[in-house]
Amino acid sequence: MSIHLFKRMAVVLTLAAATFAYTQNKAEEALTKFQENYPQEKIHLLFNKDHYVAGENLWFKSFVFEGYNRSNISTTLFVELYDSSKKLLDKKMIPLLKGEGSGSFSLASTLKEDVYFIRAYTTWMTNFSEDFNYLQPIAVYNPASTQKLVADTDKAWSATVHPESGTFVEGIDTKFAVRLHSSGSASSNWNGYVTDSENPDLPVAKFNGFDQNVGLFNLKPQAGKNYQLTVQDEKGKKISIDLPTAVSSGLHLQVESTEKAVKYTIKSKNISTENQPYKILGTINNTLVYKAIIHKLNDAQSASIPADKLINGVLRLTIFDNKENVVAERLCFVQPQTLHIKKPNLDTDLKSEERTKNLINIGKADDFEGYSVAVADAESSTSEEENSLLSSLWLTGDLSTRITKPAQYFVKDSNPQALDALLISEKWKRFEWFSIIAGNYPFIKNKPESYISYKGKVLAQGKPATNSELNLIFTMPDSGTKFHQIKTDASGLFTLNNLVFEDTMSFSYQLNSSDKAVAGSTQVYFQPAFSFVPLRKDLPNSLMMLTDRIQGEEIPAKVAKSVSTLTFDKFINEKITDIEEVKIKVDRKNKTNKLNEELSSPLFKSMNEMVFDFVNDNNMIGGNNILQWLQGRVPGLQISTNGPNTSATMRGGPVDIFLNEMRVDPSQISMISVPDVAMIKVIRGFFAASPGGGGNGAILIYTKRGGITGSVSDNGQSKSLKEMKLKGYDKEEPFNNTIYVNIDQKSLTKDTRSTLYWNPYLPKDTKESTTVQFYNNDDAKAYKVIIIGFDEQDNLLYYNEIVK
Incomplete structure (x- = not known):
């Protein structure tokens, strides 16, 4: 050349x-x-831990890439939880924004100890090989199980041998990668040698394995000789493999990747x-x-x-x-020793005292949109130690063969020779040259929708309501009521596209028709345009195995810590629930007191009053009879009706009834529209505003007036509208990063948390440094800090270090 x-x-x-x-x-x-x-997507999940106990929550942050940039193809991620027999236990649907999403699984306390599997994929990915779905084993421990998980070190292993560039030509010095394969935990202490058939006792090449995956040797083949590779582990097990026969003519490609x-x-x-x-x-x-x-x-x-x-x-x-x-x-x-990723500038205020507040300040970085942050006790292990975002992005996301601990190839001081040998043993499987040259491309049957889409069909009097207008009134979580009008096509069909909501969305519908019979017979049927796709391939073998648990034996330290943390978290959650309930009650009481002050004059107040607030409390009245509703809630109150006459007594004596502080006959109350009621007060005993002293008390009814608002809204929605619910994205359990705020530390048991901070969406502070604030457990002296971020050009910020 x-x-x-x-x-x-x-x-x-x-x-x-x-x-x-x-x-x-x-x-x-x-x-x-x-x-x-046919762009290709790949997935990485960051977990808050690398193992769990039954009863815990599992949190994850998802990253979906198209090539080496975040994907804009898919807006929905499907995540599934399987047991070891491939039974689907749970599934989540997660929204994606610029390829990022997050969610959680609540692991049932009844799960037996075993290895479970997390699968993740997008609709677009279902058009291609399942081998590129994200599939991650997760160990779940349960000391109550009759069996326990241990490392599987006894599984048989095998080896394959791969000449560089796939060719072996006489007289050309050739690199060979030796690849170990095991369904259990492979050894990192192994070696091998090569002999020829003429001198089986004289090695012509020797090598030691780099890691649990691969080794490397060089051989210059001579014409007419047959070569054999022998591989052995530290236990003395040996296997022999015949090398391919060297050819007399051919071409060989040698590659060296330097800085x-x-x-x-x-x-x-x-x-x-x-x-x-x-x-x-x-x-x-x-x-x-x-x-x-x-x-x-x-x-x-x-x-x-x-x-x-x-x-x-x-x-x-x-x-x-x-x-x-x-x-x-x-x-x-390319450039294995110079990874082009950005690092954050950190300013830390860390303490080793138990249960103290710690601060990590992320310096202002150019154009970074925000961060995914996890902080763990340095003595614990994280999910990034096995398969990191870097190894998913650059290796396992595109290679379908099993690689043990792929994260090791992208850490500080990693061996570039080992990564190079690994790639000699691999083939690119995203496409085959001969296949696409021949015009054989993937068949696209599933196109991604923009977020959630539903297909609807409208029937009126049993027939499709063609070219008709349908009114939809949506009750959106956290965003109130929205009105939407759609038009059906010639088959009575319509679609709802680009919906983003969590949990469920309630809505009512009504057909626009002057014919009451047609409008009253309207039925709407919905079918989601998205779907979970069953896993067809077998689950991979686990590196762990189950063995019988001996009664009374000590459980592993990391499991004991997780069990202790589970108890600790339950106690914390109960405390927080109690605090929140008190806050809600106090807040409601304050709002009710304010409403009482607005509506009641001094003469119509009493120390013995019972207040029912219909503005701030969800006191739903069944039917239109207010007095009947009160009878079941006020001790001693009796309501009697005799034809058009209605009377109210309390403890055997008549009770006066006031409407907006004017005395009225009980029969007049039935004429009040229920949604117009703002507040009802029941006065027990002496009431000064009643004629003659009112020794039996009074019932005071107040209606809504201009300017009265509260937390319970009435949108005036017709009760004749038919109601339905649509399923949305799965709601993520909140992670408690402010664990010691408003809680007395002295009331808590030992704090053994391994995950000290978890925030899949930490917004960037545009004016100052971005602060991560977390509380120490009882033992940590150092911390594993993981920070991931992207700028507008999709440059990656990745930090995974121990800080003290």
């Missing part, structure tokens, strides 16, 4: 309009179509000229980032792709012959 050609290749990285003299461009055209029409460039070398032997010229395409996340034409192959040709023209991610280099057959391919990671 000439120097001139290298310069052309470097220009290609910056000039999208560069052209090449090449007979075939089907691969590039197919890739463009795939990229434009400055991705250097590749093409070595060949006995290559026929009939398959030339060759081309090499480089893609990152299904996007073409590099192209070169090799008109004539030499024995060895090298070129470099400047790293500053690329981004962090998996680079797929593919060599095609002149018929666009793939002849060699290699995955590598």
